[in-house]
Amino acid sequence: MRLNCTRRNFVRRSLGGLFSFAALHQMDHVFAQESQKSTKRCLVLWMGGGPSQLDTFDPKPGTATGGPVTAIQTAVPGLSIASGLPEIAKRFEQLSVIRGLNSPEGDHDRGSHFLHTGYPFVQAFPRPTLGSIISHENPVSDFPLFVSVGARGLGPAYMGPDHAPFAVEDPATAVQLISSLRKQRENLRTLDLFDQKFDKDHFDSGLDRRRASLQRVERMLTTSFVKAIDLNGASDTDRQRYGESQFGQRCLLAKRLLESGVKFVEINHDGWDTHDDNFNNVARLSGEIDGPWSTLIDDLTASGLWNETVVIWMGEFGRTPQINGNNGRDHFPRTTPIVLGGGGIRGGQIVGQTNETGLEIVDGEVTVPDLFATLLKALGIDPAHEFHTEFGAIAPASDHGTVISSLY
Numbered sequence: 001m002r003l004n005c006t007r008r009n010f011v012r013r014s015l016g017g018l019f020s021f022a023a024l025h026q027m028d029h030v031f032a033q034e035s036q037k038s039t040k041r042c043l044v045l046w047m048g049g050g051p052s053q054l055d056t057f058d059p060k061p062g063t064a065t066g067g068p069v070t071a072i073q074t075a076v077p078g079l080s081i082a083s084g085l086p087e088i089a090k091r092f093e094q095l096s097v098i099r100g101l102n103s104p105e106g107d108h109d110r111g112s113h114f115l116h117t118g119y120p121f122v123q124a125f126p127r128p129t130l131g132s133i134i135s136h137e138n139p140v141s142d143f144p145l146f147v148s149v150g151a152r153g154l155g156p157a158y159m160g161p162d163h164a165p166f167a168v169e170d171p172a173t174a175v176q177l178i179s180s181l182r183k184q185r186e187n188l189r190t191l192d193l194f195d196q197k198f199d200k201d202h203f204d205s206g207l208d209r210r211r212a213s214l215q216r217v218e219r220m221l222t223t224s225f226v227k228a229i230d231l232n233g234a235s236d237t238d239r240q241r242y243g244e245s246q247f248g249q250r251c252l253l254a255k256r257l258l259e260s261g262v263k264f265v266e267i268n269h270d271g272w273d274t275h276d277d278n279f280n281n282v283a284r285l286s287g288e289i290d291g292p293w294s295t296l297i298d299d300l301t302a303s304g305l306w307n308e309t310v311v312i313w314m315g316e317f318g319r320t321p322q323i324n325g326n327n328g329r330d331h332f333p334r335t336t337p338i339v340l341g342g343g344g345i346r347g348g349q350i351v352g353q354t355n356e357t358g359l360e361i362v363d364g365e366v367t368v369p370d371l372f373a374t375l376l377k378a379l380g381i382d383p384a385h386e387f388h389t390e391f392g393a394i395a396p397a398s399d400h401g402t403v404i405s406s407l408y
Helices: 002-014 016-024 086-090 108-117 130-136 171-183 185-199 205-220 224-229 236-242 246-260 278-303 368-379
Strands: 041-048 071-073 080-082 095-098 146-149 166-168 264-270 309-314 338-341 361-363 386-388 394-396
Touching: 041 130, 041 246, 041 278, 071 086, 086 278, 108 368, 130 146, 130 264, 130 368, 146 246, 171 224, 171 246, 224 246, 236 246, 236 278, 246 264, 246 278, 264 278, 278 309, 309 368, 338 368
Parallel strands: 041 264, 041 309, 146 166, 146 264
Antiparallel strands: 071 080, 095 338, 309 338, 386 394
């Protein structure tokens, strides 16, 4: 009993941070069944609130619904986008735009779930986010394969906590925590010695599980993932190229994480719910993303990761063509803007067409399941693949979507 009490007190005093870290970031992956598969990488630029298609990638200059927004020619002949994205326009040979995505979900939470999972939200049967699917379909790693930057991220549903996102809401805080964990590595080794002696006389499966989690944390501290999170290790040149803005720093972090071997990174950029003062807000928001996103494209291309990384720009829905009394735009899922690139997806393509007011899709309409079938194929996952849940249900990877053939 004396050894047990000494051990317990030591744990409480010295390693609370390690246990909390392991619990917070679901560090029990070691018990997950290891996949023998491997997918491409994926980067999601999530525009929280729902970006306006008319003020970004489907402008209608000179019309009543177009407002004051002007258009500029991209690097692709005949393809124009809003003038607030000049650097992205120069790189559109590497990108394609979907102007004909029709979604039924005009609520923020439901729309976010739909665009993250490819399935409408059903309380009794939630679906895993795309990042969780990617994590599930890759071999277990000593570091997280699914990282959400700037937000907690959506859950893994039936795939379980092993495939939940590792949330980096603030890179500086993450670095402080990891620095603290490094300082406790000697305590971790001491605890292991306690465990070995204690376990000779006691059997406890919970101890084995906890030890495995702690050992996993210790292993993670020596990986390239930890170095990638610490932006203090980034060069001055990279810092200047990405800029000191919050979104710029998140893009720089995403680049480093993808280069370190992380398979799925989602960057969150809020503020697109522009019910009021839409045009000034979208101009500001576009200016915030244009440079860092373009730099990220350049760096992934230069490193050779562009063809191995599917890049998606999207939010939960689009905005109304009609301009409301507050000079804003309201929710409009009927036309939800999507930009894709990388991972073998053809650049310079336009999928779908809206009429002159932007109120209707007149050609090339696609659905959210179609988008997800396309993404899954690009990532190396059969859209018809069936997952089996712990409660015995069969769950196809996509909701009977059709791959968008023009993107291949």
